[in-house]
Amino acid sequence: MKDNKGNEVIAGGKSFAEDAIELESMDYLVEGVVGSTA
Amino acid sequence: MTDLLPMNRRKFLTATAAGAFAATVTGLTASRSLAQNALTIGFIYVGPKDDYGYNQAHAEGAAVVKAIPGVTVVEEENVPETVDVQKTMESMINLDGATLLFPTSFGYFDPHMLAMAAKYPDIQFRHCGGLWQEGKHPKNTGSYFGYIGQGQYLNGIAAGHTTKSKKIGFVAAKPIPQVIQNINSFLLGARSVDPTITCQVIFTGEWSLAVKEAEATNALIDQGADVITCHVDSPKVVVETAAGRNAFVCGYHANQSPLAPEKYLTGAEWAWGNVYTDFVKKAQAGEKLANFVRGGLKDGFVKMSPLGPAVPEAGRKAFEATHAEIMTASRSSRAR
Numbered sequence: 042m043k044d045n046k047g048n049e050v051i052a053g054g055k056s057f058a059e060d061a062i063e064l065e066s067m068d069y070l071v072e073g074v075v076g077s078t079a
Numbered sequence: 080m081t082d083l084l085p086m087n088r089r090k091f092l093t094a095t096a097a098g099a100f101a102a103t104v105t106g107l108t109a110s111r112s113l114a115q116n117a118l119t120i121g122f123i124y125v126g127p128k129d130d131y132g133y134n135q136a137h138a139e140g141a142a143v144v145k146a147i148p149g150v151t152v153v154e155e156e157n158v159p160e161t162v163d164v165q166k167t168m169e170s171m172i173n174l175d176g177a178t179l180l181f182p183t184s185f186g187y188f189d190p191h192m193l194a195m196a197a198k199y200p201d202i203q204f205r206h207c208g209g210l211w212q213e214g215k216h217p218k219n220t221g222s223y224f225g226y227i228g229q230g231q232y233l234n235g236i237a238a239g240h241t242t243k244s245k246k247i248g249f250v251a252a253k254p255i256p257q258v259i260q261n262i263n264s265f266l267l268g269a270r271s272v273d274p275t276i277t278c279q280v281i282f283t284g285e286w287s288l289a290v291k292e293a294e295a296t297n298a299l300i301d302q303g304a305d306v307i308t309c310h311v312d313s314p315k316v317v318v319e320t321a322a323g324r325n326a327f328v329c330g331y332h333a334n335q336s337p338l339a340p341e342k343y344l345t346g347a348e349w350a351w352g353n354v355y356t357d358f359v360k361k362a363q364a365g366e367k368l369a370n371f372v373r374g375g376l377k378d379g380f381v382k383m384s385p386l387g388p389a390v391p392e393a394g395r396k397a398f399e400a401t402h403a404e405i406m407t408a409s410r411s412s413r414a415r
Binding site: 059060064065066067068069070071073074075076078079 | 209226249254256259260262263266270277278280281282373375
């Protein structure tokens with residue numbers, strides 16, 4: 042999965058538990074979101 | 080036959096003493112039982128209880144536990160995230176006799192709830208959010224929260240089946256992980272229907288700022304979005320503004336369908352009544368309360384508003400199939 046800047050943020054086939062820190066610290070908008078967190 | 084003999088004074092005294100003892104014991108048992116079941120709980124809200132949003136969702140949960148025998152609920156709304164909340168907590172403890180407190184707003188945790196927890200170590204404090212950490216925070220405190228991104232994913236499916244412009248919009252308060260998860264979940268749900276759909280997001284910078292929320296909603300619609308959702312404390316302004324512009328809406332926190340019955344597709348709601356009931360029943364039973372509690376749709380922490388009339392049949396089927404898939408997933412709630 043890529044963020045909306047074109048960077049890969051989650052490798053294909055990778056999965057996380059709902060409370061995984063990788064998800065709980067999410068700071069990127071996925072590809073297709075128009076906007077910025079800055 | 081001896082039972083038929085007249086009772087003498089000694090026997091009478093013995094019997095009455097035994098009866099009195101039994102009555103006393105029974106009374107004590109009943110009293111202790113009542114005392115164990117009697118529980119006063121305090122709920123503190125940062126906004127009004129009827130905000131169609133974050134605070135209403137918690138107040139609806141408080142209303143559920145009010146119905147539990149032995150439970151007394153005390154509530155205070157519009158309490159700012161300042162020393163005022165400490166005064167409210169002290170009042171609930173000292174004047175109302177509350178022994179379990181739910182300060183529900185994010186900013187109540189540090190330093191306010193932590194200060195009160197240190198001052199009142201026999202009182203239990205549970206805070207909505209994910210801030211409690213083992214080894215760092217007191218044992219008489221804790222956190223509870225839910226995987227509401229699951230609900231935003233389902234919102235996205237309904238939105239993906241309803242949008243004509245293939246542009247959907249999100250009014251967001253602050254760029255923190257919980258909000259970002261919801262934005263991403265909403266779009267990923269929509270893209271499971273059509274991978275060309277895009278979602279524009281506008282951050283207002285505040286949890287509750289009606290004017291900016293209305294401006295953001297209008298701006299998203301002006302740029303082509305025809306389905307809007309949000310993550311702000313009270314979605315009322317977003318829902319009413321979007322519906323007034325003939326756009327569709329997905330709700331958040333609570334059920335906003337009465338505000339826009341024809342335009343409301345569905346909504347990701349909290350189901351705090353289940354979470355609070357579990358805490359209260361454990362407290363009444365004298366059991367240890369968990370310090371860290373999490374759950375999602377399957378665990379009854381999150382629920383969906385009923386689908387509105389504008390969701391097409393294909394959207395209903397896709398929504399219900401994914402909802403069922405989540406409800407039968409192997410994962411379960413976390414409590415420790």
